[in-house]
Every structure is written in C-alpha cells, then in structure tokens.
Amino acid sequence: MSKPAIRVAVTGAAGQIGYALLFRIASGEMLGKDQPVILQLLEIPDEKAQNALKGVMMELDDCAFPLLEGMSAHSDPKEAFKDAKIALLVGSRPRGPGMERADLLQINAKIFIEQGKALNEVADRDVKVLVVGNPANTNAYIAMKSAPDLPAKNFTAMLRLDHNRALTQLAQKSGKAVKDIENFAVWGNHSPTMYPDYRFATVNGASLKDTINDEEWNKNEFIPKVGKRGAAIIEARGLSSAASAANAAIDHIRDWVLGSNGQWVTMGIPSDGSYGIPEGIMYGVPVICENGEYKRVEGLEIDDTSRQYMEKTLNELLEERNGVADLLK
Numbered sequence: 001m002s003k004p005a006i007r008v009a010v011t012g013a014a015g016q017i018g019y020a021l022l023f024r025i026a027s028g029e030m031l032g033k034d035q036p037v038i039l040q041l042l043e044i045p046d047e048k049a050q051n052a053l054k055g056v057m058m059e060l061d062d063c064a065f066p067l068l069e070g071m072s073a074h075s076d077p078k079e080a081f082k083d084a085k086i087a088l089l090v091g092s093r094p095r096g097p098g099m100e101r102a103d104l105l106q107i108n109a110k111i112f113i114e115q116g117k118a119l120n121e122v123a124d125r126d127v128k129v130l131v132v133g134n135p136a137n138t139n140a141y142i143a144m145k146s147a148p149d150l151p152a153k154n155f156t157a158m159l160r161l162d163h164n165r166a167l168t169q170l171a172q173k174s175g176k177a178v179k180d181i182e183n184f185a186v187w188g189n190h191s192p193t194m195y196p197d198y199r200f201a202t203v204n205g206a207s208l209k210d211t212i213n214d215e216e217w218n219k220n221e222f223i224p225k226v227g228k229r230g231a232a233i234i235e236a237r238g239l240s241s242a243a244s245a246a247n248a249a250i251d252h253i254r255d256w257v258l259g260s261n262g263q264w265v266t267m268g269i270p271s272d273g274s275y276g277i278p279e280g281i282m283y284g285v286p287v288i289c290e291n292g293e294y295k296r297v298e299g300l301e302i303d304d305t306s307r308q309y310m311e312k313t314l315n316e317l318l319e320e321r322n323g324v325a326d327l328l329k
C-alpha cells in the first residue's frame with residue numbers, strides 16, 4: 001500500500017530556485033522514492049508571477065511524476081501553508097540597486113512575519129520549516145517568533161549550501177573525495193561572516209587539518225572563498241546560485257526527515273545557549289539527524305581563533321535581530 005501524501009509548501013515557487021527545486025521534490029529526491037507529495041505553491045499576487053507559476057505547474061504536469069499526487073497555486077500564505085508538513089520559504093525580496101542591508105531586512109521582515117503567522121495558524125503542528133530566502137537566518141528567526149504556537153525547533157535556516165561549497169573546496173585542496181570527509185561544519189550566519197571549520201574533520205579516519213596542514217590557506221583562501229562564493233557565482237553567472245541552492249535545500253530537508261546516517265551536517269537552528277550563542281538566535285551549527293529530529297553536536301572545544309570567528313558572525317546576527325526588534329513587538 002502506498003504511503004499517504006505529504007503536503008509540501010514552497011514559496012517563491014516561480015523564481016529561479018523554485019524552478020530548480022520543484023521537479024526534484026516531485027521526483028522523490030527529497031522525501032524518498034516511495035513518498036507521494038502534494039505541492040502547495042505560493043507566489044506574490046501579481047499577474048506575471050502567477051502566470052509564470054502556472055507555466056511551471058504545466059511543466060510539472062508534463063513530467064507525469066508518479067509521486068506527485070496533487071498541486072495548487074496560491075497568493076495567500078494561509079492557503080499555501082494549510083496542513084503543510086514541510087515548508088520551504090524561498091521567496092523573498094532580493095537586494096536592489098542602492099538598497100542597504102537594513103532596508104532589505106525591513107522589507108523581508110514583513111514577509112516573514114506574515115508567513116510565520118500563517119504557519120502558526122494553519123500548518124501541521126509538526127511542520128518542518130526551512131528558510132532559504134535571504135537574509136535566511138534572520139528571516140527564519142522572524143518566522144519563528146511570529147509562530148508562538150509552533151515549537152521553535154521546527155524553524156531552521158539554510159547553511160547547507162555553505163557546507164557543501166566548503167566540502168568541495170576541502171576535497172580539492174586535500175586531493176580526497178567529498179564522500180570521505182566527515183565531521184565538518186559551518187558556524188553562524190549565511191553571509192560572508194560565516195565560519196567554515198574543519199578542525200574536527202576527518203578523511204578516511206585521519207585528521208583533515210593534519211592532511212591539509214596549511215593554516216595560511218585556511219585563513220587567507222578557504223574561509224574568505226566559502227564566505228564570498230555566492231557573490232562569485234553572481235559575478236560569473238549574472239544571477240545568484242539557483243541549482244546549487246535548490247540542491248542544498250533538498251539535502252537539508254532529506255537529512256532532517258530521513259536521517260544523516262550518523263554524519264554531521266550544518267543547519268541554522270535556534271540556539272539553546274550552547275557554545276555561548278544566546279538562546280533563540282538562528283545560528284549554523286553541526287547537527288546529526290535521526291528519526292525526523294536534528295541534534296546539535298555538543299561539547300566541541302572552541303579555541304581562541306574559532307571563538308573570534310564565531311563572535312563576529314554572532315555579532316552580525318545580533319545586529320540583524322536588533323534591526324527588526326521593533327517589528328516583532
């Protein structure tokens with residue numbers, strides 16, 4: 001007998017990440033090849049966006065995905081999020097010319113307050129929420145704060161793209177395979193201040209740090225390169241990362257739902273106060289996923305240099321939180 005379908009809500013569904021994401025969800029790459037899905041797609045109430053969304057849905061129809069049991073288009077988050085068990089919040093306002101980060105925060109805060117409230121009202125009580133739209137950590141924090149009846153742990157921000165970007169850099173530098181690298185994570189904000197940390201990583205059981213043995217490279221090449229990778233893609237492509245972002249979203253939810261097989265992965269999750277990160281701040285940390293839950297990797301030693309990196313990215317998150325505090329009162 002086939003499993004009951006899971007309702008998956010996706011916002012910004014007609015955007016470029018949406019276009020790289022929906023087909024993979026419908027083909028079973030996110031929730032499993034035996035798991036039927038119903039897609040509930042949200043776009044802004046604008047004729048062009050709604051028409052584009054219709055076109056994407058026509059293409060989804062044309063794939064005849066056996067696992068796609070239904071789909072619907074919406075402009076009201078309360079309809080799109082109804083009974084959703086998974087919510088991928090991708091849609092947000094990108095930064096325009098001359099726009100300051102603070103302006104972007106304010107505009108997106110309004111979107112994520114409304115969407116948090118809608119999730120609070122109509123989503124499944126166990127909904128797993130992943131915020132992709134930037135600034136992802138603070139948007140996730142805002143949505144979480146706007147949904148007081150849902151468990152805070154259900155809200156997460158995407159740092160998996162940073163994690164995956166870093167893994168490839170590490171594999172290339174060490175001459176090893178991506179699949180053999182374990183116990184790596186990225187700390188903090190999805191922004192250039194993030195701290196990719198391979199002090200604990202192993203490759204085929206040996207220390208990756210010892211294998212690479214190049215602290216100058218770590219400090220002057222690796223950390224800045226991972227932090228600025230999004231900008232480098234924009235520079236090269238003229239558009240921001242879409243396929244790799246969609247891939248990271250699939251990885252994030254798949255591991256959360258189906259487990260990470262004992263492996264560390266990075267998720268932005270509300271802090272419980274460990275590692276000196278104030279409670280509630282949405283901060284990238286290493287987690288292991290099992291039985292549909294993520295568990296923070298505890299007890300890692302933080303040396304002075306790492307502490308400095310972790311404080312820097314934390315301070316940025318605190319500033320972002322302060323920038324939207326008035327709107328959350």
Ligand SMILES: NC(=O)C1=CN([C@@H]2O[C@H](COP(=O)(O)OP(=O)(O)OC[C@H]3O[C@@H](n4cnc5c(N)ncnc54)[C@H](O)[C@@H]3O)[C@@H](O)[C@H]2O)C=CC1
Binds near residue numbers: 092241
């Ligand atoms: N966390 C991460 O690692 C990454 C995050 N991003 C972010 O993801 C977001 C989406 O990127 P793209 O798909 O490339 O952008 P896009 O501009 O191609 O698509 C965004 C879509 O969201 C829609 N949208 C805007 N406000 C909405 C709302 N309130 N409700 C529903 N839909 C809404 C727009 O109409 C548009 O179709 C951006 O904020 C981008 O910065 C991108 C790459 C990586």
Ligand SMILES: O=C([O-])CC(=O)C(=O)O
Binds near residue numbers: 233240
């Ligand atoms: O940098 C951007 O605007 C898009 C993004 O978040 C990334 O590629 O990491």
